[in-house]
Amino acid sequence: MTFIWDQHNKQLLSPHCRQCRDPHFQRISEDFEPAGCCRYEPVFTLFELWKMVRSGEESFLKKEIWNHPQNHIYEYEIIAGAHMHSSFYEKREDGSIPSHVFEQLMGSQHTKYQAVDLRLKYGICPFFIKGEGCGLKPSFKTSICRMFICDSIEEALNKKELEKLHGIQRKVQEEANTFNSFHAGILREKGLDLIRHLDEVIDYLRQVE
Template identity: 25%
Template structure:
């Protein structure tokens, strides 16, 4: 039996959902036809917003992570966010579309041929959890959630994620306003932005206490 639980990083006002099912992923989203196998659902090209960068600039470790993200060959720095693009087997994807009648139920078949630039086959994400964005830290696939029998606690996990996302969007707008008032942005004034964000105190989000969720496979449910 697998588990879903909340891991908190209280000093940063951040957290993540841990799902032990990810270590033996059977989700359709985890299928990989590209050269990077066993990458789970990490086909996503992560977008790091100001709230994520704000956490990074508060420590030497975080600054190293930020530099690693920027140095990634596929990374594009925009005014108020950074998009880290990874691996995409375009040739394999186009061949697959022409030769396969796929009924997987997944509309975007490119996910089978993509991989995050920071995922390692058989290991998972190589970025420390506290510096990942909230999409990465709070995503639980539908296949896993369908195996959770405690609907009340499951709904609390969903609501807590929604509550954090709304707060994060507000926090991003606030940080953007701080930079905009100084007429600086990440693309043109990265070092200045880092210095400003280092001087801005972190706003701490207080996560609710969430009970551990049990994830049952079909046989366990029927037992």
């Protein structure tokens, strides 16, 4: 078995992650920190924010998630902006500047996915710790981070293992999606959102069982 299900924290783990071999997550330069799938910008939903509130970590939520200058706040989710390598803003040998190419690709719905892929080749999750991996408490990890297993690991699984993996992933996703859909609906009815009413949303989440 090339993956482990951590039932307590409801997360998938793999001993292969520290030596990531997946082609999609390889470094584009030797001076980049090896980070595997932590080349990602995590999306914190109401589900993760609720866990922070429930754990008494409201100060962490406010300082590191909501008030961080690199993060992008939307009505019911917050995207943690990646730490970008300096070469993202520098001219390459072909004369292009990655950050400029990114902006151009973002200008079309047809190339936005290419823009995201380009940006993440130069970025790394702000909660990544060199030599250790994710610096978040397991319960604060996003559902994507808790259920993600890369293609190179999946390809090594047999049919039974794949069925088990996909069953776990569905449960993790359904739990988060159900929570987010239900509580975003209530907050919307109340006229509250994370952009303008952080304290009120926290008060609401504090009451959720």
